[in-house]
Amino acid sequence: MQSEQASPTAVAGLERVFKVENTSYYYGSNMAVRGVNLEIPGNKITAFIGPSGCGKSTVLRCFNRLNDLIPSAHIKGRITYHGVDLYSKAVDPTELRRRIGMVFQKPNPFPKSIYDNVAFGARINGYQGDMDELVEKSLRSSALWDEVKDKLKESGLSLSGGQQQRLCIARAIAVEPEVILMDEPCSALDPISTLKIEDLMQQLKENYTIIIVTHNMQQASRVSDRTAFYNAEPTESGGKVGYLVEYDETQVIFSNPKETYTRDYVSGRFG
Amino acid sequence: MTDSVFPSPAAGDSTRSDRWKPNRSLSKLSQRSVVILFGAFAMVSVATTIGIISTLLFETIEFFLEVSPLHFFTATRWTALFANPSFGVIVLLCGTFLTSFIGLLLAIPLGLLAAVCLSEYAPRNLRAVLKPALELLAGIPTVVFGYFALLMVTPFLQNIVPGLSVFNSLSAGIVLGFAILPTIASLSEDAIFAVPQSLRQGCYALGATKRETVTGVVLPAALSGIVSSIILGVARAVGETMIVTLAAGQSPTLTLDPRVSVQTMTSFIVQVTKGDAPYGSIEFKTLFAVGMTLFVITLLLNILSFWFVRKFQEKYE
Numbered sequence: 147m148q149s150e151q152a153s154p155t156a157v158a159g160l161e162r163v164f165k166v167e168n169t170s171y172y173y174g175s176n177m178a179v180r181g182v183n184l185e186i187p188g189n190k191i192t193a194f195i196g197p198s199g200c201g202k203s204t205v206l207r208c209f210n211r212l213n214d215l216i217p218s219a220h221i222k223g224r225i226t227y228h229g230v231d232l233y234s235k236a237v238d239p240t241e242l243r244r245r246i247g248m249v250f251q252k253p254n255p256f257p258k259s260i261y262d263n264v265a266f267g268a269r270i271n272g273y274q275g276d277m278d279e280l281v282e283k284s285l286r287s288s289a290l291w292d293e294v295k296d297k298l299k300e301s302g303l304s305l306s307g308g309q310q311q312r313l314c315i316a317r318a319i320a321v322e323p324e325v326i327l328m329d330e331p332c333s334a335l336d337p338i339s340t341l342k343i344e345d346l347m348q349q350l351k352e353n354y355t356i357i358i359v360t361h362n363m364q365q366a367s368r369v370s371d372r373t374a375f376y377n378a379e380p381t382e383s384g385g386k387v388g389y390l391v392e393y394d395e396t397q398v399i400f401s402n403p404k405e406t407y408t409r410d411y412v413s414g415r416f417g
Numbered sequence: 418m419t420d421s422v423f424p425s426p427a428a429g430d431s432t433r434s435d436r437w438k439p440n441r442s443l444s445k446l447s448q449r450s451v452v453i454l455f456g457a458f459a460m461v462s463v464a465t466t467i468g469i470i471s472t473l474l475f476e477t478i479e480f481f482l483e484v485s486p487l488h489f490f491t492a493t494r495w496t497a498l499f500a501n502p503s504f505g506v507i508v509l510l511c512g513t514f515l516t517s518f519i520g521l522l523l524a525i526p527l528g529l530l531a532a533v534c535l536s537e538y539a540p541r542n543l544r545a546v547l548k549p550a551l552e553l554l555a556g557i558p559t560v561v562f563g564y565f566a567l568l569m570v571t572p573f574l575q576n577i578v579p580g581l582s583v584f585n586s587l588s589a590g591i592v593l594g595f596a597i598l599p600t601i602a603s604l605s606e607d608a609i610f611a612v613p614q615s616l617r618q619g620c621y622a623l624g625a626t627k628r629e630t631v632t633g634v635v636l637p638a639a640l641s642g643i644v645s646s647i648i649l650g651v652a653r654a655v656g657e658t659m660i661v662t663l664a665a666g667q668s669p670t671l672t673l674d675p676r677v678s679v680q681t682m683t684s685f686i687v688q689v690t691k692g693d694a695p696y697g698s699i700e701f702k703t704l705f706a707v708g709m710t711l712f713v714i715t716l717l718l719n720i721l722s723f724w725f726v727r728k729f730q731e732k733y734e
């Protein structure tokens with residue numbers, strides 16, 4: 147059964163940070179996601195949900211062009227960031243990635259001190275201000291300062307999993323990005339650390355636009371303002387390809403979705 | 418055969434336990450014999466080590482009963498095989514130091530560069546060819562390198578370096594460097610390649626360039642592996658025998674001039690064992706004293722490497 151192509155879902159009345167237009171993504175000759183249309187509003191939390199392998203991470207990594215690192219991967223379509231085509235020749239992915247931070251599925255602090263973990267990004271990007279101040283500010287905004295202020299010289303790897311993930315958030319914040327991409331940031335964490343990160347996201351959204359991939363539907367409904375539901379369908383060649391099924395206000399997706407697939411998924415009937 | 422300590426399941430279910438009969442009647446016995454057999458093999462290597470060390474120690478003590486340690490470590494002439502011998506081991510240490518230093522000066526930077534290029538910059542399929550080639554290079558017998566140094570490198574260098582004698586530490590050191598380069602390159606490459614991909618991605622995601630990622634995150638993360646590969650390279654340079662014997666000659670000279678012939682600890686040992694040193698003679702005992710010095714140096718390097726890895730190794734999941 148061929149579902150309807152999700153219509154370009156505009157974010158009326160809100161500042162539009164990203165606009166994804168008819169974007170497909172390929173790994174070599176394999177199409178991983180097809181025909182995605184959506185807009186990401188500023189200072190909101192947008193959640194990507196869907197069964198695994200449907201291309202949520204792939205789409206997320208398009209926003210900071212992290213997939214560029216995979217030699218055979220390429221994009222078709224258009225993604226704009228404040229109206230600028232992200233994949234145009236004029237865009238330097240290095241500069242782009244400073245503006246669009248990312249937090250990964252498994253905490254990946256650098257093998258450096260807590261202080262240097264936060265200061266590293268600022269140093270390489272030529273931060274001119276006071277470093278101690280920046281480190282403290284970033285650690286405060288990631289709700290980690292009180293736990294680490296007496297051991298800034300210790301290795302980032304000495305922290306617990308939840309603390310490491312907040313350190314990674316501090317590291318991302320320290321380069322003063324506008325957007326923070328989060329790819330299942332809590333999937334390796336215990337429930338209490340997860341709650342801390344979710345609280346933190348609510349504070350961060352004052353200043354940042356957040357896109358979070360999560361396989362946890364409760365999490366999506368708790369934290370996000372808008373939700374995009376992706377699904378995968380089999381292709382003729384025997385593989386599968388992801389597509390965007392529905393994108394709307396979170397509350398609509400979870401209480402009154404238009405698509406049957408979405409309804410089945412959020413009510414736990416498949417996936 | 419139901420020797421289970423657990424009660425059998427409720428009646429009616431009794432057929433079920435019939436389906437689970439592990440055939441392990443002999444396993445306890447075979448388990449024990451395997452442990453004994455392998456334990457014996459392990460003991461052989463332990464016993465050999467103890468045997469070698471105690472022989473070394475015993476003969477070294479014998480040596481120091483005849484030659485004072487003060488003389489051994491402070492005299493500046495090494496004429497162990499002459500009528501009126503002087504045992505200034507400094508001379509041999511100096512030869513070893515000079516050839517190793519030249520070799521490492523070449524092997525460390527080139528080896529690390531090769532490792533970084535291979536793991537970070539070379540395309541995957543090129544790496545798949547070059548890495549085994551590098552390891553093959555590490556397997557070339559050093560006597561081949563030695564003749565190469567003596568018959569090719571020295572004549573070539575004599576055109577460039579004025580006053581270069583036939584046996585010299587420059588040529589020996591350069592070729593020694595190429596002999597240990599694959600060891601350093603290959604082991605460092607393993608360490609660099611093992612740095613988790615997630616760390617690199619985390620670094621790129623902050624807006625780092627490739628160079629910043631390599632120098633700022635990848636190399637520090639691989640530091641313990643890199644340093645231990647270098648220490649292993651140093652140990653190989655110090656213990657290397659054939660190249661220095663063939664190319665640097667047999668003249669114990671206290672000099673830092675790379676153009677003249679020197680004798681290293683290892684080539685002295687070769688020289689003595691080539692001739693026939695009667696058991697119990699002073700030449701015979703000198704052999705062990707020099708061997709002991711060499712052993713202590715390599716042991717210290719190993720301990721240093723072990724300590725370094727313990728202290729700086731990062732634990733990733």
Ligand SMILES: Nc1ncnc2c1ncn2[C@@H]1O[C@H](COP(=O)(O)OP(=O)(O)O)[C@@H](O)[C@H]1O
Pocket residue numbers: 173178197198199200201202203204205216386388
């Ligand atoms: N580096 C890669 N190389 C090749 N195929 C990939 C790569 N990363 C993801 N894919 C494929 O793309 C599809 C979507 O993957 P992904 O975006 O990780 O899904 P999700 O995050 O929703 O689980 C999957 O079929 C996966 O096999």
Ligand SMILES: [Mg+2]
Pocket residue numbers: 202203204329359
């Ligand atoms: Mg994913």
